[in-house]
């Protein structure tokens with residue numbers, strides 16, 4: 001009898017778009033489906049996995065959450081993703097559905113292409129690629145604000161055929177989508193959302209369905225069960241890098257530009273206890289602005305509080321909430337991961353974040 005393929009949903013989208021939030025909501029409303037999660041993060045702090053383990057869904061236990069932290073999943077497909085997937089498929093109790101959260105800097109294309117590997121193709125299919133968009137960031141020009149600077153750079157240097165790395169990645173993630181979720185709709189009015197919808201449509205030649213969401217609330221009926229078999233269509237969803245590679249190949253030119261994440265950098269900072277988190281957050285905002293920090297997240301040790309405080313910054317929008325008590329035997333410490341563009345002044349960023357912590 002032919003084995004039924006297990007559906008896998010790929011959740012992608014730029015840093016801080018709301019991927020983990022959508023998955024957390026989905027786990028609470030998955031209608032009894034047993035879900036296995038593969039989580040990939042840029043920056044080796046494992047915040048997303050920890051947040052999802054903390055949500056305690058019966059249909060997705062700690063055992064069902066697998067973290068891939070050896071860099072972006074698109075670059076470690078052969079070494080990391082494929083073996084992990086095969087191990088998951090060999091388990092005695094198979095999941096009903098697999099959900100993969102890519103890092104915010106990952107290209108989904110190489111990941112989807114891996115579903116055509118012989119050992120995987122016969123056992124799993126990509127149910128759909130869901131690209132989550134931070135609508136407020138789009139409205140604020142986050143993915144277009146380098147236009148003038150890049151045009152000026154290009155005018156000076158003919159060899160520059162790249163858009164800004166953020167813009168290029170944003171478009172690559174949209175190009176791969178079966179469903180685009182315009183998340184954080186709560187932060188915009190109707191006209192703002194309409195403008196975001198138009199901008200996002202204009203950035204992909206494909207026309208996937210697009211829905212709006214607030215606080216990552218998307219019905220699991222919509223999220224799981226798209227039935228796209230995306231791996232069969234991956235040749236029509238090429239990234240900028242793949243298209244460039246093909247163009248250079250066709251013109252007979254050498255091609256030594258590898259896809260990598262050299263444009264982005266992250267570091268983990270361990271800080272002491274923070275007595276006044278509100279003051280820390282206030283002091284952090286100008287630091288984020290000054291250094292154009294793209295994402296900052298982690299856990300804060302607040303003296304006298306039995307719970308740990310989660311901090312989540314996407315640009316200068318910063319959320320904090322207590323998620324769970326510090327476990328007995330767990331070392332109480334403040335640990336945060338900071339992600340930015342590689343040309344930042346690393347020493348100054350570290351010093352300024354430390355100074356904000358007091």
Ligand SMILES: Nc1nc2c(ncn2[C@@H]2O[C@H](COP(=O)(O)OP(=O)(O)OP(=O)(O)O)[C@@H](O)[C@H]2O)c(=O)[nH]1
Pocket residue numbers: 013014015016017018019020021022048103104183184185186187213214215216295312313314318319
């Ligand atoms: N206002 C608002 N905030 C949201 C929404 N969805 C997510 N957030 C917040 O945005 C921040 C980032 O959300 P995450 O779900 O961690 O984003 P992510 O895409 O998983 O982030 P990375 O994995 O770091 O790329 C958190 O502080 C969330 O609470 C939304 O719809 N509205």
